[in-house]
Amino acid sequence: MTVLKKEKNREKLMAVRRENNVKFTVTSIATPLETPSKQCGFSWWTILCVMTGSTVGISLGLLCCIYVATLHENDLWFSNIKEVEREISFRTECGLYYSYYKQMLKAPSIQQGLYELIHDNTTESKRTINILQRMNIYQEVFLSILYRILPIQTYLEPIYFYIYTVFALQTVYVIALFITSWLLSDSWLAGALSGVWYILNRVDTTRVEFTISLRENWSIPFFALQVAAITCYLRPQLKPIHQRVILWLVFVSTFCFCLTWQFNQFVLLVQALIIFTLDCLDFLTTEQVVSLYLMQVLSLLLVWLLQFCNSMILGSLVLSFIVSALFIKHFQTGLKTGGFVIRVGKLALHTLLVLTLTFTINYSAKKILQLKSDEHIFKFIKAKFGFGATRDFDASLYLCEEAFGLLPLDTFERLAGTVLLYPYLCTLSVLFILLLLVALSNLSTNGSGQASKEKEDRTFRMRPDVAYNLLHTVFFGLLAFSTMRMKYLWTGHMCPFAAFGVCGKEVWSLYLRVLHCNTKTMQSHALPPSQSLEFYDPDTVELMEWIRLKTPKRAVFAGSMQLLAGIKLCTGRVLTNHPHYEDQALRERTRQVYQIYARQSAEEVHKVLCSVGADYIVLEDSICYERRHSRGCRLRDLLDLANGHIMDGPGENEPDLILATHPRFCEAIKTDMTPYSTLFTRVFKNKTFHVYKLKKLKKKNKAENGP
Numbered sequence: 001m002t003v004l005k006k007e008k009n010r011e012k013l014m015a016v017r018r019e020n021n022v023k024f025t026v027t028s029i030a031t032p033l034e035t036p037s038k039q040c041g042f043s044w045w046t047i048l049c050v051m052t053g054s055t056v057g058i059s060l061g062l063l064c065c066i067y068v069a070t071l072h073e074n075d076l077w078f079s080n081i082k083e084v085e086r087e088i089s090f091r092t093e094c095g096l097y098y099s100y101y102k103q104m105l106k107a108p109s110i111q112q113g114l115y116e117l118i119h120d121n122t123t124e125s126k127r128t129i130n131i132l133q134r135m136n137i138y139q140e141v142f143l144s145i146l147y148r149i150l151p152i153q154t155y156l157e158p159i160y161f162y163i164y165t166v167f168a169l170q171t172v173y174v175i176a177l178f179i180t181s182w183l184l185s186d187s188w189l190a191g192a193l194s195g196v197w198y199i200l201n202r203v204d205t206t207r208v209e210f211t212i213s214l215r216e217n218w219s220i221p222f223f224a225l226q227v228a229a230i231t232c233y234l235r236p237q238l239k240p241i242h243q244r245v246i247l248w249l250v251f252v253s254t255f256c257f258c259l260t261w262q263f264n265q266f267v268l269l270v271q272a273l274i275i276f277t278l279d280c281l282d283f284l285t286t287e288q289v290v291s292l293y294l295m296q297v298l299s300l301l302l303v304w305l306l307q308f309c310n311s312m313i314l315g316s317l318v319l320s321f322i323v324s325a326l327f328i329k330h331f332q333t334g335l336k337t338g339g340f341v342i343r344v345g346k347l348a349l350h351t352l353l354v355l356t357l358t359f360t361i362n363y364s365a366k367k368i369l370q371l372k373s374d375e376h377i378f379k380f381i382k383a384k385f386g387f388g389a390t391r392d393f394d395a396s397l398y399l400c401e402e403a404f405g406l407l408p409l410d411t412f413e414r415l416a417g418t419v420l421l422y423p424y425l426c427t428l429s430v431l432f433i434l435l436l437l438v439a440l441s442n443l444s445t446n447g448s449g450q451a452s453k454e455k456e457d458r459t460f461r462m463r464p465d466v467a468y469n470l471l472h473t474v475f476f477g478l479l480a481f482s483t484m485r486m487k488y489l490w491t492g493h494m495c496p497f498a499a500f501g502v503c504g505k506e507v508w509s510l511y512l513r514v515l516h517c518n519t520k521t522m523q524s525h526a527l528p529p530s531q532s533l534e535f536y537d538p539d540t541v542e543l544m545e546w547i548r549l550k551t552p553k554r555a556v557f558a559g560s561m562q563l564l565a566g567i568k569l570c571t572g573r574v575l576t577n578h579p580h581y582e583d584q585a586l587r588e589r590t591r592q593v594y595q596i597y598a599r600q601s602a603e604e605v606h607k608v609l610c611s612v613g614a615d616y617i618v619l620e621d622s623i624c625y626e627r628r629h630s631r632g633c634r635l636r637d638l639l640d641l642a643n644g645h646i647m648d649g650p651g652e653n654e655p656d657l658i659l660a661t662h663p664r665f666c667e668a669i670k671t672d673m674t675p676y677s678t679l680f681t682r683v684f685k686n687k688t689f690h691v692y693k694l695k696k697l698k699k700k701n702k703a704e705n706g707p
Helices: 002-030 044-076 083-088 093-106 110-118 138-149 158-185 188-200 215-233 240-259 264-280 286-306 317-331 340-369 375-384 393-399 410-417 421-443 449-456 464-482 484-503 505-515 538-550 561-571 584-597 602-611 635-643 665-671
Strands: 556-558 616-620 680-685 689-694
Touching: 044 158, 044 188, 083 093, 083 158, 083 538, 083 561, 093 110, 093 138, 093 158, 093 561, 110 138, 138 158, 158 188, 158 215, 158 464, 158 484, 188 484, 215 240, 215 286, 215 464, 215 484, 240 264, 240 286, 264 286, 264 317, 264 340, 264 464, 286 317, 317 340, 340 421, 375 393, 375 584, 393 584, 393 635, 410 421, 410 484, 421 464, 421 484, 421 505, 464 484, 484 505, 538 561, 538 680, 538 689, 556 561, 561 616, 584 602, 584 616, 584 635, 584 665, 602 665, 602 689, 665 689
Parallel strands: 556 616
Antiparallel strands: 616 689, 680 689
């Protein structure tokens, strides 16, 4: 009997164990994306996996760095060209930013260099401006100081120290993408795949090898680090001490991102909208929402202090939005209670109140601060999305640039060619459907304890870190569709997101449960070959050499923004205007200087140029006879429209435009006829550029005017 009882007890115990195992298996399959995969202890296997993954991630980052450096060398033959040619290769605003690095190195001391930046009188003639306040150039300041104090001057030229630093940030970028996909999928194989995809899609994920100094090449790696830190912060079951450490990483990376790019406020606004959406749909806790908002605010305020209280930051939409969201959230305590219809109604009211308060605060702040620095951006956005045509010169400059147009369709052909697009779209579609299901389920609960228990028993759930990355790729994808230049914020994140879809076992369980689809074999693609080319721009080199040798060091030059940035870098001469466009007074001055390409009289142009202190003007045939843009988008057309004149060439004109009474200045001045020869003297000419010196008119004294 005793033996039989023991046998029966053993059978009951085994049955219970089998039942528990079945329940566990069913629950695991039925709750995809609920929690990370099983956390293993600090065993030798775990340590080996971490070390292997870290080694692979760092190796891929270094590979990317070496790859873009090699492309840069092959494209320009950089190590074999003259210093002036190297500097000319920093096109447009890139040259302007690099000139401050060069200026700091040439200063007698670090203190003197900083003083000259804070009291700069060479960037805008007849004006003394604070470069550290107006522009995001702390990275150039930091690098110049680092170069001066490190014992590397004897074997590393300053220009190489600069470009190698920017290329090294690509290592940081790839490692950040690697970490993000590793955190999402709990597999370093996903990180490896994301790194490989980033390198394969270099044409669409970065342009660092030919626009080295652009602010985005400094800042986007830090933004990717911030996304990785947020992903880690939102992981379930993270200990409080780990949360605090990760929040500090979020703050540091956000601060570095904001300090290095003037467009930080617009990027953070999109991110704040993502956090707001996740909060409304009940994916994040109040503590997480408030913490992430505060990290953004603290970063912006610290940058505001370092930029000598730059009013553009205080007048930013993102600050107004965060203040409004936190204020309304504090007083709407019952936002997440009630049934589905009641909650949706509360959320609609909540969103309306936040947006209304945002625009009220932003409008008031700009009025109080008399802020007009970013008004051209809002004019551009208004015209771009069809809220009325504009003749505004500044907004039209953006509208006519390809970089600010819609995303070209050939982008998707290239992304499909490296087998990135297909897994990305599959992952996006499946997870977006899941997000909608979970959001509807969240809104159907009333926030009570019973509702919380119901959440735990759901069939479908989504981790907050996955939800954040999903909305991140959706929001920044929409931004990229609307403005091609912003695609680099999206395409880089596509890589870890698609890699998560390929390597994340929870996603595959969703594929099988929801779509019942089969796996597809990925095709490998080799790195695109690079050709050995050489920098060749003899006309610009000749111009720079002539300016450096034949003009006074304090001579003031007027011309196009892009060319003047190169003149400042290569010759150190004083400028009338430059490409950093985030100042209302500078934009007005640029429009005045650009009258050299409009239909204006010689006397009027001379008067304008003298008012800004110009000694020389540089005319470019590529602008005067521009064919790159279509009619209506050529620079001369934009100037004609702004002046109310009929445009050149066949085509329709608006009825209120009139025929100009003067010929186009850049064409007429080449005739050397009166009054052009009276007011200007040509002092340099080659196939591309024409330089004219302004003749200073003698003022008549009282004796001459007397009877």
